[in-house]
Amino acid sequence: MGVDQDDLAFYRERGYLLVPNVLTEMELQAIREELKQLVDKAADVTESDSAYDLEPGHTRATPRVRRIKEPHALMPSVAALVRNPVMVGILTQLIGPGVRYQTSKLNMKLAGDGSAVEWHQDWAFYPHTNDDLVAVGVMLDDVDESNGPLCILPGSHRGVIHDHHANGYFCGAIDSIESSIDFSAAVPLTGKAGSMTFHHVRAVHGSAPNRSTRSRNLLLFQFAAVDAFPLVHPIGDLDSFDQLIVAGEATTEPRMTAVPVRMPLPPAPLHGSIYENQRTMVNRFFK
């Protein structure tokens, strides 16, 4: 199972791709069970830490988790999924034969009022020497227009890098008024649990609060071409960096391309997750 030439042309033109039925019900069940155990354990924490980003209103009696940070380090089912051959095969079609895994996060949009993610470009957080980077979204629940789907602005990956600053500091979000973007053109990525989405690192995207009665749990992986070297977070240990390669060979020769870059500096006053970064933005889109 891969994607065909039409899919590749679609991705190049629009900056995203949706591939249904990648995971089986059994694979989904394994992830959901481990996730439930982690959420139950969140009853022991009172504030966000290196594992959990907590929703406002979290209590011991009613744990409310907004994000599991780096689930690959906490959930064996997620660690195994990083090398899923179908996903990796599609990534090689999108960004070339050499692919490096970078990190993961699991955004849990709780039924009722799970938090919005304001419009942004991932590239604003982590520019590299070239922009062959892709985020993969794994739908752990059925996603429709009512439970806060990830929405993408088609073609925006070929445009400018928008300002993600407020009051002189990085805030990880695009100002909904100053930017003059027509967000009504954004496309919701909906599908059955087990579907995967692939979006370009420069694509403008965001998602509304979940006002429905069903959760929207979305596991996100970040991948890069092996010759895309980070401009922001320095590489600590080369061996550990190269152990993250899921396809192709290591290189120490970065591919430099004429990509537009705005550094995420000075750093966001509130850190820990995108939700915290975005608290200092000025004109929110999702109220």
Ligand SMILES: O=C(O)CCC(=O)C(=O)O
């Ligand atoms: O969970 C979502 O809908 C958006 C996720 C996202 O863009 C992010 O966490 O960077």
